[in-house]
Amino acid sequence: MTRGDHTTDLLRRCVVVGGAGAVGGLFAEHLLRSGAEVLVVDPGAGAAPAGEARFLRGDITDIGPDLREEIGRADLVLLAVPEQVALAAVKQVAAAMRPGALLADTLSVKGPIADEILAHAGDVEAAGLNPMFAPSLGFAGRPVAAVVVHDGPRTRALLRLVESWGGRAVRLGAHEHDRLAAATQALTHAAVLSFGLALARLGVGVAELAAVAPPPHATMLALLARIASGTPEVYWDVQWANPQAAAARQALAEGVRTLAGLLDGRADRGGGVRGGPGRAGATSSAPTLGFYRDTCAEMFGALRPYS
Structure with a gap:
């Protein structure tokens, strides 16, 4: 990917919540390599991924002014956090996002988060990704389950990025x-x-x-x-x-x-x-x-x- 790629243009500004963890770090690293501007948000003092990622210490379930501003500018907000944190965050994160931006998650269970998005995130695109492998193995040749709740150009751009990283996006319904x-x-x-x-x-x-x-x-x-x-x-x-x-x-x-x-x-x-x-x-x-x-x-x- 180059910085002039149309896919990357649709996902220019990315906020990766939990980006200091293994799954979030995997996505943050690859988004950076694809030319996106990445902000890692994490409540701990862990180091951000290598490269040009910025780091903001914050709680996604209690959004402060600085984090709210960053979310409002983002093309993609990726929740790479435990299920209870993601469920608690959806309503206020969606409210802080601009219409048409993409809210994504990496949860291993999709039914509850899909219901929460349908209830509280009607103005944004939304998709859940579940890498069906340990992050240390990398994307190459491996399946990534994709549950699309609200489709749109940024959702399709994210799935194209996953495939450009060597992953195999497999679309599924939440129950499936x-x-x-x-x-x-x-x-x-x-x-x-x-x-x-x-x-x-x-x-x-x-x-x-x-x-x-x-x-x-x-x-x-x-x-x-x-x-x-x-x-x-x-x-x-x-x-x-x-x-x-x-x-x-x-x-x-x-x-x-x-x-x-x-x-x-x-x-x-x-x-x-x-x-x-x-x-x-x-x-x-x-x-x-x-x-x-x-x-x-x-x-x-x-x-x-x-x-």
Whole structure:
């Protein structure tokens, strides 16, 4: 992107609230690289991203005169903050924005924020983005879920920017987003964390497991280590804030009970898990199943045994 690019002209002045954090910092950095003027707003004294970003210490739920003026000049206000902060901020942030500017968020749950925007932010464009990856991995080749509440030229410009950074914008409705997030995030994290709890109940240590771990188990250990060393608040929000996460956890528990019933001879072998436990989850179309089978083989080939 160059500073003369039309997309950047539509998003010339950007306010990134929570830009000192990992997700906000990712967006602030890329907006800067695309030629935008970026103001990072954060209640802490953390450093702003490298480059030309300005920094303003402030509380987005209690907007002072300086922050109100900055918001009023902005083409884009991006809320990269926890859900409760974003929900509390929408009404007054929207009131401070000029009509036609873009209000965006990076929440992992979209239903409540979409309702709040519909109730209080009718004069501005609005879109929710959810990078479906850890910020440290970067945008390249990775999906970014996009829930557009009020469409317009700045919303489309932001999605074009995401794609220019290498991301893949996937448009979804708010309910559809939360349903898929419950399956792709809440269910996945719950399965990995439950695996860790099960290991603790079995009384086996990671060191002795790692010495003999076959590739599937080593992969699960790697996933467990990544989640355990991540930011607890992020994983808590995925499980707690999404109203559909409870159903995902229930489905996981029922899946384990069904498998146990099959192996104990208590369940109908013709139902529940078609074709037996070895076929569990094999419901994808053949091309998709083949892709993930081959991907798994590549992953296993890259795994190095712990020593």
